[in-house]
Amino acid sequence: MLQLTSQDLSRIKADTLIIPVCEDRGLYRFPSLADWVRKAQAVSTFSGAAEEILDFYQPEGLTIERIVFIGLGPSDDLSAEGLRQAAGSAIRGAWRDRPGNAVLAVPDINLPEALTPVQVFTAAAEGACLANHTLAVYKTKKKKRPLKGIRLLVEAEHTRALRHVVKRVELTCRGTAMARDWVNLPANDKPPRDLAAMISREADQAGVTTKLMDARQLKRLRMGALLAVGSGSRNPPQMLILDHKPPKSRQTVVLVGKGVTFDAGGLNLKPTGSIEMMKIDMAGAAAVAAAVITAARRGLTKRIVGVLPLVENMVSGTAFRPGDIVRSYSGQTIEIGNTDAEGRLILADALAYAVKRFRPDGIIDLATLTGACVVALGERIAGLFSPDASLREHIIASSRDTHERCWSMPLPDDYQELLKSDLADMRNIGPSRWGGAIVAALFLSRFVGDTPWAHIDIAGPAHTKKANAYSEAGGTGFGVRLLCDLLERL
Numbered sequence: 001m002l003q004l005t006s007q008d009l010s011r012i013k014a015d016t017l018i019i020p021v022c023e024d025r026g027l028y029r030f031p032s033l034a035d036w037v038r039k040a041q042a043v044s045t046f047s048g049a050a051e052e053i054l055d056f057y058q059p060e061g062l063t064i065e066r067i068v069f070i071g072l073g074p075s076d077d078l079s080a081e082g083l084r085q086a087a088g089s090a091i092r093g094a095w096r097d098r099p100g101n102a103v104l105a106v107p108d109i110n111l112p113e114a115l116t117p118v119q120v121f122t123a124a125a126e127g128a129c130l131a132n133h134t135l136a137v138y139k140t141k142k143k144k145r146p147l148k149g150i151r152l153l154v155e156a157e158h159t160r161a162l163r164h165v166v167k168r169v170e171l172t173c174r175g176t177a178m179a180r181d182w183v184n185l186p187a188n189d190k191p192p193r194d195l196a197a198m199i200s201r202e203a204d205q206a207g208v209t210t211k212l213m214d215a216r217q218l219k220r221l222r223m224g225a226l227l228a229v230g231s232g233s234r235n236p237p238q239m240l241i242l243d244h245k246p247p248k249s250r251q252t253v254v255l256v257g258k259g260v261t262f263d264a265g266g267l268n269l270k271p272t273g274s275i276e277m278m279k280i281d282m283a284g285a286a287a288v289a290a291a292v293i294t295a296a297r298r299g300l301t302k303r304i305v306g307v308l309p310l311v312e313n314m315v316s317g318t319a320f321r322p323g324d325i326v327r328s329y330s331g332q333t334i335e336i337g338n339t340d341a342e343g344r345l346i347l348a349d350a351l352a353y354a355v356k357r358f359r360p361d362g363i364i365d366l367a368t369l370t371g372a373c374v375v376a377l378g379e380r381i382a383g384l385f386s387p388d389a390s391l392r393e394h395i396i397a398s399s400r401d402t403h404e405r406c407w408s409m410p411l412p413d414d415y416q417e418l419l420k421s422d423l424a425d426m427r428n429i430g431p432s433r434w435g436g437a438i439v440a441a442l443f444l445s446r447f448v449g450d451t452p453w454a455h456i457d458i459a460g461p462a463h464t465k466k467a468n469a470y471s472e473a474g475g476t477g478f479g480v481r482l483l484c485d486l487l488e489r490l
Helices: 029-041 080-097 117-129 156-184 191-206 217-219 222-231 285-296 343-358 371-377 387-404 413-419 437-443 479-490
Strands: 001-004 013-024 051-056 063-075 101-106 149-153 209-213 238-244 254-256 261-265 303-313 325-327 333-337 362-367 384-385 407-408 453-457
Touching: 001 117, 001 156, 013 029, 013 080, 029 051, 029 063, 029 437, 063 080, 063 384, 080 101, 080 117, 080 362, 117 149, 117 156, 156 191, 156 285, 156 479, 191 209, 191 261, 191 285, 191 303, 217 222, 217 238, 222 303, 222 325, 222 387, 238 285, 238 407, 238 437, 254 285, 254 343, 261 285, 261 343, 285 362, 285 453, 285 479, 303 343, 343 362, 343 437, 362 387, 371 437, 384 437, 387 407, 387 453, 387 479, 413 437, 437 453
Parallel strands: 001 149, 013 063, 013 101, 101 149, 254 303, 254 362, 261 303, 362 453, 384 407
Antiparallel strands: 051 063, 209 238, 238 303, 325 333, 384 453
């Protein structure tokens, strides 16, 4: 979908040309681009201020139907995310208003000084690629489609150096779109086995080894926590293993993703207003699967394993109950305080299995785990919990560069007492609603031993209620770009 071009404007044929503009400084060495920017800024209603848009139709001397100028604001305020959002907004407008193809002019002057040319290009390319996506398979009436192609206009001297960046961006954005699609599918089209099959098909195409364990195998492994969550559904639980194992790999990283394909809350039934969007409760599994597949397609040389516990949490006569005590894969017993605290139960078995089976150098789980994390951090920032300072710093660095924001949260030892049970080794919830995200993370910490571990609670940013600059309403694919960047750092 993404291509590089260094053609002069007079030779470019396109439906839309997008030119980002700063209000106080030129961004382009292309004389023709600079000329058109001056013409745009001569219009009294356009200065290049942030989010300003100006359209020129049928520009003279060009075989381009429309030029879209989009303001970036003052150059001192320019950030990678600002450029990502500007490119995304322009592309979304292009494919909605004038489907076909577009050319995006990438600023070729390094500003501000904190941004490298590669960072500028990556941000613009990501915004364009991420914005050019929609899930329209359920629409029966004709709907406008995304652009057929996007060309990135750069100086000829940069094309060779940027080819690998284009490939990397395109693969990562493809993974993000894949995760979005899985999250956006209705629950009736993605019960555990069906979702596992969808993921496996993509994994097979990427050369990733897959192994699917059904309920009988999970019972033989004594995964009592995972099986308990799935006991109320006619769709039995599954556990899918994805394994990218390059020859001579010397490092193993395991990613674990919560995969509740629909969460009714179990017998602690979710109320109206909360239950409607519970098809998204497998966003962690979607992000992990997409990250492993993308890592394989990008040729990462370390071993990367994805562990995906997939389950429905439903209500029936066979559903697990508050007060039940289950034995987890680790052998530890868990008293069920609330059946709607199910995500930590399936993650407990998945984490313990991953540690024992793969002995990884590090393990990271992603989960739409707690509403408490959304209360604490809002809907755009994930909570990061990790006792390992090095792993935590790497995640924060990736968070900063991808703008998939994470905020480090505490894991106080004295909060462990909130999980105390009179009858079992622990309860799955604390005695009150306070500190719920922390308590959930502490619960998970009991199943990873000494392995460097991080838990990322994505309950907020995994989904957006309304469209933004580079995502439609629905699943955001949050975590794919974060994990891909992280896997290169580790």
